Amino acid sequence: MTDFLSNNKLPYRISRHVLYWLGFNLFLGFIWGSFDDNYSIAIIVQCLLLPARMLLVYVTLYILIPKFYFKKNIFIFGISYSIWLVLVTVFVQRPIWDVSRAHFFPEWKVYDMFTLSEIMGNLFDINRAAIIPIIFVFIKFYNKEQKRTLTLEREQFKSELTQLRNQIHPHFLFNTLNNLYSLIIKKSDDAEDALIRLSGLMRYMLYEANVPKVPLSKEIEYLRNYIDLEKLRLNSTNTIHFTTSMNKDSKIAPFILMPFVENAFKHGISNDKVSTIEISVISDKDVLTMTVYNTKKINSTKNKGDETGVGLVNVQKRLELLYKDKYELIQNETVSYYKIVLTLNLI
Template identity: 40%
Template structure:
């Protein structure tokens, strides 16, 4: 009441006005008393102007002009002609005409609120996606830069190749990842560069197989697969001293994109091992592919398998 004192007084005034209209109508012996009709319409419009003031102002002129004309015709039939039979012949039509604009205002206001809520929801979703993208894989670039420094000190022939691939990855992350969707081919190229950089780092043999086909016509949200691939290296190849493998396969069929990755590891993984990575991915999938994705994660006998099915957009 204290916070909205002005509106509180307005509502109180409307209640008093409404009571006076009802009392007048009860004491009147006239059918469809013009004072009652005009009073009720005025109360409805005033109530709308208080509850949805900005919306009402947009259509106030049109509404007032409409009611001036329609009420003038109503008063002409009901008072000026003063023939109840003539009025009763058009009673239903007149009441419909007088009622429809008020309900249109109410429906219009609810539709505006619905659009506003949808806009807020969309902005919230985009903000969440932006935050989740920014959480992806930042330490990889720092580790690669450290490795690059070591290669340059050693004057290794691999240094220029590392610079080129890291540059391509950074360009993709900074520019392409801002898009809602990218081509599946670009996403595969990003994964290939990531794999090649890791191959240069390792001094041991790792069986890495990456197979894919029919990618050109499909679109996908960027940076969805990198978390699973990063985990395969982090928890598998980097910890195993021998016989490490990572097998990746991407296939497409009838609008469905299937991504599979399998790797072996030394010790059973715990949920804590993933950090924010897997949770990040699950949140993005819920936001981008609600009810249009299937995520399967299996870990048995030192073999970890990650399967993600997406309905392409």
């Protein structure tokens, strides 16, 4: 039934129109015929009035609605339809009705065809034929607009999400490659280990994270590799703690946690003073809690993004896009430390 009403192939369209006019004429014929039990004449009269009704309906459907209503000119459509309704009523419907009445109902009293009551009666009569087709077209147009709006919203969502993710990658690579370059210059024995970890990071970024969601274990491994790489360049004045726990390998949007870790290292590590970073990722069934604490550098200002990276502002945008109404982000900042607690419903 749904396919019959929505399919725009010519056979379906013709069938819908034929059934509508057949049903409409039979319905009015039986209504009229019930007054004097003369159903055959009533149906014949309805058929004679069919050209006027079809003229009103098809000019409205294929000219007035596409030209005005579909282009959002609702007021002009209303005026145009009203004028067309009057013209068809006076110059087509009314003459046909007068001839039919004189032939089939000669005993009826003849009225002036141009009186207000006669014209209004005919306006009402012919307008009934257009109500259902117009409503049907309006509903189809509304559904089409709704689908188009949803499609545009989905495309905008994908575009914005891709843009945000692409902003994260260059920032991360810039920092990581800088660290690796520094180790190579120093001819450190840790360079080989750093290269292996970087290879794992690149594999994750290029091949494993190109999906809407990844296993949480993969995302945690990604964070661990990054943290281990950062540790290689730090001295003994820095303390880094990374703890994880999960009782279920849920799915999570890739790179959603990484900026908080990056932010901690960017604004919390200083080789000139004692610095501390504490990161924990705890997953209890489908609820993830991430806590990131870092001491602040001297004269460090609140991070709202920088020239080379996305910062925490765009992370919140991603959270709104991907986990709207499913997350809570609490930020606590003092002169000496910065702390975030992210609670995420992974379902």
